[in-house]
């Protein structure tokens with residue numbers, strides 16, 4: 262039996278495209294879930310071996326729903342990463358193909374997709390109301406199911422084909438170097454591809470409240486070991502205004518130097534949760550492999 266992989270569905274999301282690249286359909290069974298929390302909870306509860314969710318976009322930044330669920334609701338290690346190119350397309354039901362853009366009443370999409378195209382939407386669809394849905398393919402499916410409504414969806418070319426919609430405008434994101442970082446999560450290990458670019462470790466750090474300069478000390482611990490950090494993202498602890506968790510990505514696998522740096526961080530009174538050490542794949546190299 263193929264191993265199961267949950268992804269943010271339905272079919273045709275960008276996460277579906279990333280999941281298909283990460284977990285080839287010959288070896289894995291891809292199963293759509295309705296939302297990011299659904300994917301993470303299902304993997305946490307052992308319903309699926311692995312999951313794929315978006316974590317960061319080049320234009321819009323962190324997918325905070327993913328970060329917050331990883332911190333507050335589930336205990337699922339990160340097992341892999343894929344940075345994948347994103348082209349957002351505007352599509353409409355074929356029955357509405359003659360509708361001028363100024364008469365579109367509703368734009369449906371995922372909040373990240375809407376944000377990536379905000380300049381285009383402001384300029385070309387000033388009279389439309391935005392409705393956020395759980396994914397871009399969910400938006401395309403809803404437009405398909407409402408043939409009589411003057412609605413448009415923003416989403417992938419895969420969704421455009423799968424849901425039989427008419428293309429209105431291609432690549433409408435405001436910046437063209439649009440990439441999203443997706444992560445694979447799971448409680449067991451798999452290496453769906455034999456080669457990867459490099460390894461990373463993600464940790465979550467909370468600082469002691471009464472220690473001035475604690476964040477500086479955290480960074481210093483990595484400098485001392487000559488370890489590069491590629492990302493620091495703060496998220497509210499949700500316990501008290503002005504208190505944060507720091508998500509830190511380290512350009513190093515589970516290496517002795519990295520362990521030493523983390524022990525040093527802990528010695529300053531910081532709490533460290535290791536979110537995973539994992540391979541980072543290049544979509545151009547694993548495509549079709």
Ligand SMILES: O=C(O)C(=O)Cc1ccccc1
Pocket residue numbers: 269273274275276277315318347371373374395396397398441
């Ligand atoms: O809704 C989707 O298609 C997703 O996979 C989430 C998302 C949305 C916008 C950019 C990247 C990922």
